[in-house]
Amino acid sequence: MILDKINTPEDLRQLPEDSLIQLCADIRQKIIEDCAENPGHLGASLGVIELTVALHYVLNTPYDNLIWDVGHQSYAHKILTGRKDQFKMKRQFGGISGFPKMSESKYDSFGTGHSSTSISAALGMAIAAKINGETDRQSVAVIGDGSMTGGLAFEALNNAGVHNSNLLVILNDNNMAIDPNIGGLNDYLLDVTTSKTYNKLKEDVWHILGKLNRISPGMRSFIQNVDNSLKSLLLKRSNLFEAMGLRYFGPVDGHDVNHLVKILRDMKKINGPKLLHCITVKGKGLKQAEADQTTWHAPGKYNKDTGELIKEQNPSPTPKFQDVFGYTLLELARANDKILGITPAMPTGCSLNIMMKEMPERCFDVGIAEQHAVTFSAGLAAKGFIPYCNIYSSFMQRAYDQVIHDTALQNLQVVFCLDRGGIVGADGATHHGAYDLAYFRCIPNLTISAPLNEEELRNLMYTGQLPHQQGPLVIRYPRGNGFMTNWKTPFQELPIGKGRCMIEGEEIALLSIGAIGNLAQKAIARIPRPTIGWYDMRFLKPIDEELLHTIFSKFKKIITLEDGTIIGGLGSAVIEFMNKYHYNAQVSRLGIPDKFIEHGSQQQLYKLCGYDEEAIYNQICSLLKE
Ligand SMILES: Cc1ncc(C[n+]2csc(CCOP(=O)(O)OP(=O)(O)O)c2C)c(N)n1
Ligand SMILES: CC(=O)[C@@H](O)[C@H](O)COP(=O)(O)O
């Protein structure tokens, strides 16, 4: 294996060009073998192996900046940049991250995980290099066609066009996001790829480029100028990226490593912002992954020889929360024709695809565009529809102002279903839904809820569409399976802002919000009753003050439990209540501490944060001893 001899890009750059194809094959084999046992984002990473090898071969990394948008496609990059042996432990507790991370490697020029950031970051680095007089330093952003639909990417392109910096954007166009990439940009990219006029222009540009290599620098700049003025008019009219001020090259075959090397070498000689459009295949090299790209985006375990997916040994008898959302929304939508479903590019992830199958005209996949998803929903609500806007908690961070300015301020009835609230597991720090309870609690008009289980999720979703429901409602639930086998219970309206006592107690009151309360229940079951009282608060805002008065009048020891950051969430709300009404109690707050939490299983991370079942039990015991 050639890969055996390669540990760093410096080793790679010693290889003759004719061995690059074999190196790509070796890397592909390693990724397929390792991910079979230790799953991750397979499809995207298989699609950029040739690009990764060509980039590290031509660029002078880490002096040159190389930024991977989202970063889920960075496996070949990790293998080639000193992490070959650690790759087996990626995404596991204590192992390397599944995403690029500046603290992990000097070759990770910028940390990613959320989409559409790469062009902004690369432009920042390109301008920094320019200011520093480093005219030879390249800054390269590799961004997918899906991530290019994000508003931030467009903001960056718009800005890049007016700076004469050494920025290269590689558009990795595989015509897919996690689900099929849909929208105007996607149609445009397909047009560019197939248009005859366009390909003619492209050939002319390559022709000039080829000649540039063989002539003197003075002549080169003269021809470049002539080429620019002759073509700019035509290209600017016909090409979006040229119109924004970037020179456009392509489309090229993103799996022809030797051709990519040649093109990248040529492009290094051209100053100013430029974009190379590469056509790739998501899942390249594994038949099943190419055939079903959505499943193989992050497929779980599979047989490395046959590519057959391995079924879970003991599948959970309870449903995933996301599926409870999906089936419940369809059920509600059948009965209420005002209900619509919105997702920013996660129809499979959040299970809106369940409603999409039956009612495609009432579901909207708006692209990787969380800000737009929220304001679009607000617009629909302003005209009397009831949008269920489903966004993963950590991606909702993008749309904060849209929730405040466009939705809450106008008190519009949008139901925000926040999937992946709390610790998510292997995706790690970029993806934990740690902050939502805290960042939403300070927004007026917003009702914030978190269901304890499937039945509660259904009832909250039901309550959200009732005619007397006012303003925006947040329903926040975690990644993974619920707790009930018979979860399709009849709908019941839940009183807004009301919590409930689950277990009566005498010495300590444990107040929880959301599904993490089920761990509290288990911990309390180990203590002889009736010592510990358990309260499921259901709503963080408005918080149930009546219930809190009852609790504070009875208990002097209180534990709060939330699967979210301690600062600003339930614990903070309870302490604020205590101060407001001058109660005096000892309040211990369990939740995510004030630091970024890495990757691992959910259980490992609950333990790390001090709120797994054992930690809750220990906290109760230590309070009992006092
Ligand atoms: C802000 C944000 N929203 C959603 C996601 C979830 N997500 C991760 S990868 C992906 C699809 C990306 O598509 P593309 O950029 O084309 O890359 P590909 O997977 O096709 O290589 C999505 C929606 C994310 N990481 N960040
Ligand atoms: C890279 C990315 O952002 C998504 O693929 C994310 O990993 C999906 O997470 P779930 O597995 O929780 O749907």
Ligand SMILES: [Mg+2]
């Ligand atoms: Mg794509």
